[in-house]
Amino acid sequence: MNNWSAWWLIVIASTLFTVLGLFLRIRGWKNE
């Protein structure tokens, strides 16, 4: 794999990881 592609892949994967994690975390969150 080209090194720049690998770099972008990790950047995008990290962003998706954050968004997905946040989504799962706040799903069904009860504000108290």
Place this chain on the structure above:
Amino acid sequence: MNDINIIVDENIFHSVPTPDMSYGIWAIFGIGLMLLVCILLGFFSRKKAKSFEAFLSGHNDIGPVITGLALGATWLSGWATLGMMGVTYQVGWSGMWFGGMWTIIGVMPCLFFTGEKMQMYAQKFGARTVSDALGIRFDSRIVQSLSALVMIFFMILYAVGQFKAGATIWYAVTGLPAIWCLLLAGLIVFIYMIVGGYTGTQWSLALQGALLGIGCFILGIVALNFVGGPSALNMKLAAENPALTDLIRRDLPSVGNTQLFSSPVGILATLFIFLTMATGFPHNVARFLGMRKLNKKDYMLITLMVFLVAGPPIFLNAITGLCSRAVFGPHLLDVKPWKADLAAPFLSIVAGGKPVTTLYVVGVFAAALSTLSAMVMVMAGNVTRDIIHVWRPNMSHNTLLKLTKVFIGIFLLIPFYWTFKRPPALLAIFMGYASIGLGGIFIFCTAFSFYWKRATAFGAVLCMVYGVIATLIGSIFVTKGKIGMGTLEFIVLIGCGFVYFFGSLVTKPLPQEKLKKLFGGENV
């Protein structure tokens, strides 16, 4: 490290800058300004911490933006802002895995899985340190004190790295002898801890988080622009040595610390190192102790803040190190004792001039100061709260508060003396050992134990003892080239997990009533 010797036309490289005081004056001005703002912030924002407890972790009232930026600041240290560029400078693209590309994958689970739990232990049970929370979780003074000792042991190693980062920066901008650079770095940390932000207030940490993010981001863009963009960067690296553009450098030995760049096992290990260390670092997890209870919007904000500081700037750091190699070739390796860690500061001088260099230098100091001060606070609190207070509960809180301040001095002096006597060759590698130990042990003892009811004190103790011994002995084997550093990560992590689960399952869990209090009604 063995680089293939290829005859290269030396004219393609930029000459290594000769440091002079003109940059030093700018750096002194920038760092001075940052310290002043930190001190003012500490002065205005902090409710006076009169009690021993408040001194350790504040008043449970800090919001998501500040907590998020502060977590970013303590997570990112001299490793992220200086050491990472040193790694990609030294070995090329294959260094990015260990250099810090997993930063977000590492830190987000820390936020998602331990943030709320830690906040709950602080508010509901009065936990003031991470060891305190573990003592409560396992209902065990031994776990509390032992975990404190283990944290201190590994964090001293990590603190050495922060001092070297500070000293390297001073060399880059002044050219003074090593001892003076180290003294200058030590002096600034000392002033910072004693005068203004020595409680490591979240506000100062948050400012430092923002600064290091901005500094590294701008330097990354300037650096890439300076070498002529993405494809020009690769062409220049390949002109010196095609192996520098490889994602895995198979020409380097697959044992020792080069395994992290040269074999799939080593590269896979870097992912696990980052995944476990963010959650395993007590100074990260401690950020949540002073946080208020979050609602949904708060949670989105804290995630965004952590991403902004720990994400894009750090991804670009890998590129900055590569750009530095393209610009200077291997010549920085000749500048002793700083070597590859000079990659970013020297590139900022050549490519960015005084404004970018000043911003970047302030960013590195912000990163090193925030991590160091948070660690020193954790270590001092560990001794007084988790060791002395636990076994001598009658000691007055006033005495404990004074003792904490004395230990702050002691825990600053030890790593300072160490860096002075034996500065580590490549920052990231040195700090990597501490990360392997802390991460392997506390991913189980902290994160898993917050969710797994069946975990017991015996399992946690076994895990800590094994983790320390395996890391110590293993590091000797790695240094001697018997095993790879990535293999060591798996030996520590898998072994810690095994003894933690085994030790827990062969002993009785806490009584049901106690567990109900800790975990609420739900079954886990």
